[in-house]
Amino acid sequence: MMTSDDLIELILPYNPKTNEKLIRGAYDFGRAMHEGQTRHSGEPYFSHPVAVAAILTEQQLDDATIVTALLHDTIEDTKASYKDLATRFGDEVAMLVDGVTKLTNLQLNSSETKQAENFRKLFMAMSKDLRVILVKLADRLHNMRTIKAMRPEKQHQKSRETMDIYAPLAGRMGMQWMREELEDLAFRVLNPDGRASIIRRFINLQREAGDVIPRITGDMRVELEKAGVEAEVFGRAKKPYSIWRKMQEKEQSFSRLSDIYGFRIITGTEEDCYRALGAIHQRWRAVPGRFKDYISQPKSNGYRSIHTTVSGRDGKRVEVQIRTRQMHDVAETGVAAHWSYRDGVRSQNPFAVDPAKWIATLTEQFDAEEDHEDFLEAVKLEMYSDQVFCFTPKGEVVKLPRGATPIDFAFAIHTRIGTACVGAKVDGMRVPLWTRLKNGQSVTIITAEGQMPQATWLDIATTGKAKAAIRRALREADRARFVKLGQELARSAFEHVGRKATDKALRTAARNMRLDSAEDLLARLGSAEISGRDVVQAVYPDLAPKTSGNVDSRRAVIGLQPGQSFERAHCCEPLPGERIVGITFRGKGVVVHAIDCDRLGQYEEQPERWVDLHWHDGTHPAVYGATLDITIGNDAGVLGRICTLIGETKANISDLQFLDRKPDFYRLLVYVELRDVSHLHSLMLTLEAEADVAAVSRYRNMARAEDAVEA
The missing domain is CATH 1.10.3210.10 (Hypothetical protein af1432)
Structure with missing residues (x-):
């Protein structure tokens, strides 16, 4: 010891x-x-x-x-x-x-x-x-x-x-x-076997080609001397895990992996770094897309260096890092350089980053993330990220992780810009929002009032900050939509027992159901977490409609005359649980419409044909057709997964109709058979949560006129 x-x-x-x-x-x-x-x-x-x-x-x-x-x-x-x-x-x-x-x-x-x-x-x-x-x-x-x-x-x-x-x-x-x-x-x-395999292949490579590192470092020193650049040159083989990771990422075998050697050039001045780069590129061919200048655009932890990959001896690719001695000290110790000593005094390295500022930038974007799983994802994204540097139209630099998209760029500027983003231009050209940004590109974000983030953005964004902001906006939008729907459902449920869904009644129901507020109750009602019957029973337990078991689909509607038949209107496809009204037809009995159906306007002058109806309480069979308008990504297996999801919610697909086919998406109508309106809401929520579903809505075809028969 x-x-x-x-x-x-x-x-x-x-x-x-x-x-x-x-x-x-x-x-x-x-x-x-x-x-x-x-x-x-x-x-x-x-x-x-x-x-x-x-x-x-x-x-x-x-x-x-x-x-x-x-x-x-x-x-x-x-x-x-x-x-x-x-x-x-x-x-x-x-x-x-x-x-x-x-x-x-x-x-x-x-x-x-x-x-x-x-x-x-x-x-x-x-x-x-x-x-x-x-x-x-x-x-x-x-x-x-x-x-x-x-x-x-x-x-x-x-x-x-x-x-x-x-x-x-x-x-x-x-x-x-x-x-x-x-x-x-x-x-x-x-993975001891994987590591041993990499080492064995290294040994075989050295046996066949000899140790290439001394030869390449010697060649580099010669070229630097010719250019009048004083520098130290070091070379090494990359670590086994680094090689293994490259093999997995690029899906290549060891024999096809090229840049398994790394070389480092340490110069005296920043000017010599660029002179050394010129000498290396003049002697060896640079590999396109493998150049990064972290001297002019440092990483957030203070790292500065020039990275380039060139084709060396026998066409083998080698990675070269060029930096000054002070930059090298920071590169070796990172943020720790702030506390390092030299000759008995605290080292005054101009490139050492202030730890307080560094940790503030790292933690700032995680503070607003409420969900544990989302937070963990955001942390891991940021921890593993490499960086690209892009420019705003005014020339300001925005640092982003590798693989970032215009959506990440927009949220990096400001959450308000990201939320209102509808498009982007890269170097003056309009590009899709899923475009991967590259170093040095100029990005312009196009915004529009009223725009809100889409669920599909979660698959496009790569930064923790953007994903957190998108999730927050989606939660707020969903809540507002559910509250509005819950208000309608509450009104209908209370009217069904001859009462009104007043603010006081809703507050009382929320208190009795141990919910925080009436708004929370309405949001849960709109998202089908609770039913209208539950809300009514919380306020008027004696008036709440009793469940009457399974309902015969032939007698699902209350309010018909003895022997009078009914059918659902094809235009609005009303479902059990929705407010309905009937219109009488000769030879057809009664056609049932949703109360908000636009076709009802045709019968305003004929009040004698209107019949007050409502659905039976109880469990209805899944035989009531409804139509969904769905936009999905055009990828292998997506349609199959969507059909599987629909089946898992106990809904039956009776037909499919494609409306639009594009290289990147499909739009189609899906005809499903459901139990009631709660079943519909549950199915739509399930589909909205699916990453490959860009949009889903209920489709009502007011042009269908099978029931427009003169009385």
Whole structure:
């Protein structure tokens, strides 16, 4: 185990002014507190905090962070208290150790809902002091390096947690080296055969072609010398997991994967970066679409570098990163560069990002997300994202994750712009909203008053901010629609028992049903969560219509004369549960219309033909036809899934008719047989929730005139 002197020897080269007494004091206190404790491997437990501290010295971090690493398990695993640490080492260290302890207790591998809440707590901890996360990441890295001592099921759990949470978090913070090592260590546990296969193929490749890295770095140095650029050149093969992920994403075999080597050029000045780029492109052919300039457009975590991919020796693609020494320091340590030391003083790296501002931008967009699952999705989207940079018409830069669309761009500018978006222009050309944006494009958002987000936008948007705003708008729009429908249903239900659905009656019903307000009651009534009978019974239990069991479809209507027959009007297709009226015809009996049917206007001058009708209460059979106007995406299997959904709601499809066929969508009429209007509402809600359904509405064909027979 490393001694306190060994640890101080690691700190002195970058911080000669380190407080050696503080470091030794923390070392001795931590060792005493953990005395007698051992790790799974049998080693003294204190060897772990010491190793975590050593990892943090590689990032040249301050004394407080190193001391926190030495003490990070004392509050949780020993008799030491927060007060003890504050008294001995100061409030700053005590607060950091307490923060790490709370993170350790989050149990981030739990259920989705719990995990989302834990992410919120994690971001809160980060917002207080980012060094808490730096210690926790170093803690996880050492645990992964020594994971073989754990039980197999524990290894798998920790590796999955590392792959899902800690590795992408390290990458998001700019600590790419740590992300790659965490991923590879987790990959070794989660898919040992896959990792071994990649390594074997690497060995075979080197046996066949030799070690190409020294040859290519030598060629690059020659070209840079010719151009008069002083620079260091390094090359390496990419990590096994990075190669595996590329194989999965591109669906390519190892033999077809080209850019498995990466090279880094470190220059003295920013000007030399661009001169080096010119020398590389002059010597080797650049691969189109694989150039990114993060110097002129830095990432939010301060990362700056030029990325390009070129065809090197034998046509093999290699990735080249070009940056200055200061940019490289930030690229290696990311947000941690803010606390790094050099020659005993805090490093004044102009490219180091302010941690407070960085964490504010990361957490701001998640604050408004109420749903746990939506929040978790938004977090993971942002954690794994790479960036593209687009411009507004005024030349302002908008940063978006790779794969972003004009909808993401619109919401990134302002929620109001995103909500009112009806179209977009990219570089002056009108494009569909699902277009994937590329670096350097100029985007103009076209808006219109009254426009509201569509449910299909959730499949188009990629950013957490856009998805959260769309869901919020859809919830508000659905609620307003359900409240309006609930008002009509309540009015009809109360009129059926000779009462009025007054505000007071609705408030009373809501209170008796333990709902927050009358509006909440109406929203639930409109969305078919409760029935009109339930609402009436909550206010007038003695007047509420009693359920009378199954209803014979031949006698489903009340109000007919003995022996008088009826049929439903083809124009409005009334369903049980809707207010109805009958019109008499010679030889046809009574034709039943919905009370709001436009065709009824033809009979205003003939009141003698009108018959007051209403539907029987009880359970009706699913034999009443209704027509739905549905627009769906033109993709394989979509129509089959829609038909399956309709069947799952116990509705029967009697016919289909296509109205419009486009390359990207179909519009069709679906004739279904239903029980009642609640069955219809339930079916429409199910279809609206389906991602491949762009629009669904009830279709009423007023042009159909089979019942327009003269009396």
